[in-house]
Every structure is written in C-alpha cells, then in structure tokens.
Amino acid sequence: MTRPETEVVREVQDATQQTPRTKGFDEQSLDEVDEAMESIRFQVAKHKLQPKDYLKDFDRHNKGKVTEQQFAQALDMARIVLTPRQVRLLQLYFGHDGLVSYRLFLNDLAPAAALANLTQNTLRGVKEVETRRNQFRDKDDGADLEETMEKIKLAVAQRRIRIIEHMRGFDKLRKGRVTVRAFRSALSMCGLELTLPEYRALESEYAVPEVPEHVNYVKFCREVDAVFGATDLHREPTLESQQFIPPMDIEVEANTRKMAGEEKNVAEEVLMHVARIVDERGVAMNDDFKDYDRVNRGSVTRSQFQRVLSDLRLTDGVKQSSVDALMNMFRVRVGGQENVHYRRFLTQVDAICEDLHRAPAQ
Template sequence: MVLPIYFVLECIRDQLLRIGARGFAAISKIKKEMDPAGCIPKTRFDDFINQTGVDINAGELAIVLNDYVEDGKFKFKLFLLSMRGKLNGFRQNLVNQAFKRVDLEGRGQCSLSKLCETYNARCQSSVMTEKTSLDQAICNFLTRSFGLLDPVTYCDFNEYYTTLGSTIPFCKDFELVMMKHWRVQADGFCVCDAENNVKFQVYTNRIRVREFMKGYDPLRLRLINDAQFAAGLDNAKIKICKRGCKALMDCYRVPEDPELRVCYTAFCDEVERCFTYKELEKTPWQSVPVVPPIPTLAPQRFLMGIVYLGPEKEERVQDLLADLRKECKAKRISVRGFFEDAATTKNASKAVGHVTKHQFSQTLSSKAGLKVSPPEISLLVEKFDNNFSGMVNYIAFSSEIDPFADVQNIHQ
C-alpha cells in the first residue's frame, strides 16, 4: 500500500520532534548548505535521514524523493515548508517577542547559557507539581530543542517553534506554550512586570499570599480556578490590573489539567522568594540577598531609570535624555527643584520622589520650559515608572538630565 505524501511528511515531523536536539541540529546544518534556490544534493538528504535517525522505510523514502527531487537536487526548503508549514502573523509575533528576550543585543543569535537563563523553567507543569527539579526541566527542554546548537540563531529558534506549532491547531494554545516557555503574550504585555508588582507589595506590606489562597484548595491539589486565584489576590489587598492578573494566571496555568486550573502553590513559592528561598535548610551554603532583586527596590532606582524598554525604545529614550541634558545645560537650569515644588502641593500624591504623569508633563513644559511632545512624555513615563504604578520617579529623571546632578548627589 502506498501512503499519501502528507502522511509520510507528518510521520517525519513527529519523529523529528521526538528525536529533539539531534534532529534540529541536522536541519540547521543542512540549511547552511542550501543553494539560493533552497536545494541540496540528493545524497545529502539521505545523510540527513541517517543522521537524525528518522525511521522511514524504502517505499516512504521513495515517495519523498519522487516529489522533491529535480535534476539531481533535493528541494529541502520546499520539503520543510510542506512538512511543518509556516507560522501565521499571530504566532510569528510571539516567536519574535520570545527571541528578543534572549537576544537583548539584537545580534540575531544567543548563547545556550543565555537561553537556559531566560527559559521559564519554574512554570513548567512538572516543576510546579514538584515531579521534576528546575535543572531537570531545563535539561529536558534542551534535549528536545537546542541542546546541540551553540550559539542558537534566530533561524534555529524559528524552525523549532514552527515545527512545534504545526502540531498545535489553535493559536490560543500556542500562545499558552510561548507564555509557559518565555513569558510572552500576543499583546506584548510583560508578565514579569505584573509579578514584580505583586512581589513589591508583598515585600513592603509583609503579606503571606498563600494564606489567602489555600482555603480554596481543601484537598491540597495545588490547583484553583481563575476566579479563586483572583479572589485570593483581592483578599490579600494586592492591587493589580485585570490584565496583569490574567497574565499571572496564564503563566502558572497547568495545560495538562482538564479544567486548565492555576497552580497557586508555584505562584506563592515564587512570590515568597522576596522573603527567603524555599527549602534553604537543604542548601545552607546558598546566599540570600539582603534586599530582594526586585527592580522597584534596586538601590540605584533614584539615580537612573531602571526599567529596561528593549533595544529600540532604549535607543530612543537615551537620545531624548541626551537632548534634554544639553538643553538644561544651555539654559543653566536644574529641573529637580521644579518637581519638588510640584510634589509638595496640596493636591499632590505625596509619594516619595514621585509625581503623576500630568504633573510630570506640566512641570516640564510650564515650569522648566522644555519642549517635549506627548509621545516623548509617554516614553519617559514608561522609562521612569519604576513602581509600575503610573507615577514618575522624578529624582531618577532629574539625575539623568540635570547638569548639576553629580554635585547634588555628592552633597546628599
């Protein structure tokens, strides 16, 4: 019986995903040998099958060769496209966002160590339910993906998720996979900001979130539904927007659970790391930072903008700050005094070192006489909103642009 070509291609794709790193390393090597038309010598495809260990019989191999060999050349690019298709715009956006997280410098490649460091192992189902360790989860991921590639290029990264995505029929499920792997979502919302916001409130107010959530789990299954998770945060008096709450639930969701419930114990373990590390008695030599590594608590938060906006926005904001610094130096003015006046008015929020976006814009234009457009104001607010509360850290901002900031810091 002769199988249709698409059955054979599906069989090869599924085997490549099971083979993992060895298969994707072979694909990466073959891609470098392709000519401009995307073809390779026919014998190289035979070598590819042998190297990867894909198990197809002579009849199935003949079907593939019959469809993709022309003039002694194997059309490898067309073969890949037929085997796993291509990502639609929604999925491609997620993959691009994920790669930007590991390639902060925009070089088009990243080291395997950086990939492991960025990979969201803590939110994998087996780790959240304590069936495997963090190290084992990372090792398992590398075994089925990029373990034999170093550095990992954008093409390698895209190839893996294109192949994996061809087995996931719904875009919503693919988005959940990318959230679990790299903490990215289609609308660009950063779940790390939401998590740091919760950690900041938990640390400063000394809240034990677990006590407000475990009541919804009488059987101690580690899982609660979305409504119970949101109610737990609300009962703990943690202020978070609906979008942030949804992102946290997606991050700690268990895809294998029929009800897609949230593993609240893993969330609480991560949040409570701002106090100390779990099971520290097993690793007493591990050092615990005196101040938790939360951006809103960073010691330099009043000396510079500590929020990282990505390479494109960072370049724009640094150019804007340089222009403002030159203008302040030319006018011989210091903007900190203007902001301190705005922060102490009767209607001010009285937040230490912070003003609202409206006060920030009004002070720059009316008091300091600096010409800044609304889009530039929004960019500066995003850069200096170190508490993720919509308030601007004017001390850090003035330290960046005041010509006398170094002298002021010395006196302080």
C-alpha cells in the first residue's frame, strides 16, 4: 500500500534538517541531550504524563513544529521537570530556524528500555534534576502581577482582543473556570506572548481555591476588559462607567515603573522644574505640541518634544541627560517608533501646578 504523499514530504523535510554536529554539538552536549531525554522518559512513564497533547495544542495547522517558547511552555504545562540548560539543548537539538520539530522529539522519546532496568543511579539523577528545577522555578517565579496585567491590557486595547471568547471554548459547561492548561492555551491563541513566570503569576492570582489546577477566567477577563469601560452596565444601569484608559497611558505607566530609581528621581525633578516655570510664566504648551501632532495621537517624536521645551525656554540650564530621563518617563512606541506622550506629560504638569496653588505659602 502506497504511503500518503504528505508523510513522504515530512520524512524528506526531517532528513534534510541540520545534524547535531553542524549545530555545534560536541560529545559532552550530546550526552546532556541523552540524559535529558532519559529523564523525560522516566517522568512520562512514572507519572503518566502526556507532553504530546500539550505540544499539539500549539500546532493548530498540524505542521509538526512549534516555536521554541511554545516547546518550553508545553514541557512545563506537562509537568516535565528539566533544568533551563536541558530545555535549551533540546530546543537546539530538535530545532531549525527558530522552530522545534516536536514530531522528532516525540519519536525519540519512545522508551528505549523498560523502567525495571533503571539503575539506582538513574533514579538518583532524576531526583537531583527535579530538585534543581524546583529551585530554579522558585527563583524564576518573580513576575510582577501588575506589570503582567498591564502588558495584557495594552495588547487587548491596541488589538481589540476579546480573551473571554477563547476561554469559553474550553468551558463547555459554563462554570466560569478552566484548567491551567486551557488557560495558557487560550492566552496563546490570542497571540499574547507571556513568559512562564507571568503565566504562573496569573494562575496564582486567579486560582480557584476549591478546585486545584483551575483558573477563574471570568474574574480575570472582567479585570482585563476594564480597559473598554464598565462591563456590567446592562445589569446595573446606574453603575458609573470608568473612562477608557488609552493604550499609550497604560504603556507609560509600565515604562515609568520599569525606570531605574535614580533616573526616575531625575525625571521627576525636571518635571517639577518645568511645572514651576509654567506656573510662574503662565506658559501654554498644548498648542505648540499640537502643531507637530497633526493626527491628534497625543504623542510627538523625541526631537519634537525637546524642540517645544527648548523654544519655550523651559529647560534652559538643564543637562541633556536629565531631559532624556524626562522623555523616558513618558515614552511610548507608535508605529515602531519611540515617541513621547505629551498629553500625559501636560496632565502631570497641570496636576503639579494645582498642588503648588493649594500648598500653603512658605
């Protein structure tokens, strides 16, 4: 019986991939790959793990390949314990042009010997690997929940994503919760490129206490969708709708939080300096910025922002590094270009001026 043409094509493609030698693998690294595979075989057999299902979830077009990040996520979701180096070696060994052939990986994963033949040394080695991986996981679980949520909200607001529609596909009984595996799959299907620590931070925050390994996706989606305004107006007409948070404002908040302490202090000093001059002279900056902002985006280029401050003589005597810190505080990316969110800048200047008037005279 003739084999389907697609199978023949796949075999040819697999055979023409780079060999481990051409990828720079030496004897030691090849031994490490073998050890990693043996460790996975042991864990799969002992705990009845199913990495294939998780890998196929990422392969929506059935090409037999996933990205390196998806490969690492699938192993983690399948509860396979490896060190970061082992994961990276497997990505390189089974990878080509940034994609990992999980079909080759699964073919090699077929147990070469019965578990009964495993030596005590092998068992001890697996336990050591588990210990190292758990230590790394504890150290790596440092993702900031607030930053992760802002990252998601920014993507949702910019691309008008409705995450809840993807989540409901995994919740046939409409219980308002999904498994951890389904939660990650849904977010991945939305095109949200989250790291493993970010996934874990979300899963910890929205965990369902009475049902282990489940996430309350309704609560999560409600908080994410807050960027579109109040979501329960049809149930509570008297509820006040919160003003939509522009995507650039979300990005500014995230960038400000990531600034180094010293740079942030310098930026705040320059901001206060500018606000005092504006208050004393009664300077109006809005029209000057709008001259450069023809499409009313609320942002201008860094050179345009600096030009306005210079023309109005608001930064005379201020070091360039300090002006750069101020622009970094309000930086946003627009069309692949780094701009300055002048509208947010003006709002903060106005707020400082109001505080100056409310403050008692010294």
